C-alpha cells in the first residue's frame with residue numbers, strides 16, 4: 001500500500017515536479033504517490049503542474065486555518081506532507097498531527113541560514129555575505145518553528161567566487177531536486193523515521209541517501225554539483 005503524499009507549495013513548483021518525475025522514474029518501486037497539492041495562493045505555478053498530472057488541488061486562502069488545511073488533507077487521505085517551496089508557517093495543530101510525517105526542503109545547510117524570513121534569494125544573499133565556501137540543500141522534519149525540525153539529509157554545493165545569489169540559487173535548487181524526492185521516498189518506505197530522541201534515524205543505510213558519499217549516476221545526470229569532501 002503506497003503512502004499518499006500531500007504537497008504544500010507557494011511558488012513555481014519545481015520541487016513538486018522533481019517529486020513527480022522521480023516517482024515516475026521509480027515506477028512500481030515507488031513507495032508514495034502525490035495525491036494532493038495545496039497552494040498558499042491561486043497563482044502558484046505548482047497548481048498548474050498538479051492539474052497537468054490529474055492531481056487534486058486546493059488553495060488555502062488563510063494559511064493559519066488549521067481546520068481548513070486538516071480537512072483538505074483528510075479528504076485526500078494524506079499520510080505524509082511535503083513542503084515544497086511553501087513559504088508559510090504550518091498551523092501547529094497540523095504540525096502536531098503529522099509529527100514525523102511532514103518534511104520541508106530548505107535551500108541552505110541548516111541550522112545556518114534558516115529561520116523566519118530566510119527564504120528564496122535572501123538565503124543565498126546571506127550565504128554570500130558570510131563568505132561561506134559551501135552551501136547546499138537540507139531536508140528536515142517540520143516542527144512548529146521555521147526550519148528547526150530534525151535534519152534528515154543534506155547535499156553540499158560549492159560557493160564559487162563569482163557567484164551571485166541567482167547563480168548560487170540555481171545550483172542549490174538542482175541539489176534540492178535530487179535530495180527531496182529521495183528522502184520523501186525513503187520516509188514513505190519506512191527507511192527513515194523521526195526517533196524518540198527527536199532526531200532522524202535510518203532503519204538501514206538506504207542506498208538513495210548514500211549518494212552524498214558515493215557517485216550516483218542519477219544525481220549526476222540531474223546536473224547536481226558534485227562536491228568532493230576530500
Ligand code: GRF
Nearest residue numbers: 011012013014015085107120
Ligand atoms: C526555491 O527557492 C527553493 O529553494 C525553495 O522554494 C523555492 C521555490 O521552489 N525550497 P519551487 O520551484 O516552487 O519548488
